[in-house]
Amino acid sequence: MKAGFIQFNPEFGKIDTNMEKASALIRNAEADLLVLPELFNTGYLLTSREEAGSLAEEIPNGKTTAALGDIARERNVHIAAGLIERSGDKIFNSAVLVSPSGYRATYRKIHLFSEEKIWFDPGDAPFEVHDIGSCRVGIMICFDWFFPESMRILALKGADVVCHCANLVLPFCQEAMITRCLENQVFAVTANRTGAENRGGKFLRYTGRSQIAGPGGRILYRAGADDEEAGTAEFDHLSARNKSINRFNDLLKDRRSEFYADLVSP
Numbered sequence: 001m002k003a004g005f006i007q008f009n010p011e012f013g014k015i016d017t018n019m020e021k022a023s024a025l026i027r028n029a030e031a032d033l034l035v036l037p038e039l040f041n042t043g044y045l046l047t048s049r050e051e052a053g054s055l056a057e058e059i060p061n062g063k064t065t066a067a068l069g070d071i072a073r074e075r076n077v078h079i080a081a082g083l084i085e086r087s088g089d090k091i092f093n094s095a096v097l098v099s100p101s102g103y104r105a106t107y108r109k110i111h112l113f114s115e116e117k118i119w120f121d122p123g124d125a126p127f128e129v130h131d132i133g134s135c136r137v138g139i140m141i142c143f144d145w146f147f148p149e150s151m152r153i154l155a156l157k158g159a160d161v162v163c164h165c166a167n168l169v170l171p172f173c174q175e176a177m178i179t180r181c182l183e184n185q186v187f188a189v190t191a192n193r194t195g196a197e198n199r200g201g202k203f204l205r206y207t208g209r210s211q212i213a214g215p216g217g218r219i220l221y222r223a224g225a226d227d228e229e230a231g232t233a234e235f236d237h238l239s240a241r242n243k244s245i246n247r248f249n250d251l252l253k254d255r256r257s258e259f260y261a262d263l264v265s266p
């Protein structure tokens with residue numbers, strides 16, 4: 001299968017412009033699965049929960065999910081993309097999964113980073129895996145990488161490919177994802193944004209270097225820090241289902257969960 005990311009520099013608050021820019025890059029790519037950054041249509045550096053609410057959309061009934069569905073149908077591709085979701089009086093940092101036949105699923109970011117705890121409600125549903133025909137995908141958003149449980153649960157639930165929508169500001173993630181892929185024997189597509197934002201007296205620079213990493217800790221493709229591009233790689237997703245490490249060890253069967261109870265105690 002072929003999977004990839006869209007890396008670009010969204011303009012804060014310009015939902016239509018950002019959708020058009022992302023669509024042009026999607027039209028440049030030939031892939032079964034494409035991952036877009038976290039909050040790809042709005043930008044990231046919010047100043048308040050009210051501002052987050054003013055840029056939020058319903059999923060699946062909002063215009064961004066509809067536009068993503070249209071382009072997924074046109075290009076015969078599955079797309080995972082980050083956006084602000086409004087659900088009743090809740091606001092989530094979410095990612096939507098669309099297929100060529102329309103809306104498939106929503107993931108609401110579970111591990112909120114820094115001031116996101118002011119802007120958003122924490123995700124209220126478990127990590128899930130979706131069979132999209134070409135492979136089985138799991139979704140996580142940016143800072144979820146800091147919690148190895150995120151990718152472990154997706155691997156335990158059978159993900160071949162983890163769609164990782166990101167707006168990375170710390171320098172560690174791209175290298176850490178090599179280990180996440182190694183320790184779970186899965187592929188991961190990290191779609192990061194580029195550029196910087198200066199709002200409300202705050203400044204953030206995003207690190208680009210979106211990447212596709214694979215089992216064995218291989219980087220299949222990595223973008224530059226500032227390039228706006230669709231980056232793709234072809235790989236055998238079925239290799240993620242072989243969890244054997246050597247003649248004696250199997251990644252999932254060798255887990256000693258009877259000694260892991262402290263992981264889930266409060």
Ligand code: ACM
Pocket residue numbers: 038112113141142143144166167168169170
């Ligand atoms: C992040 O979670 N956007 C750093």
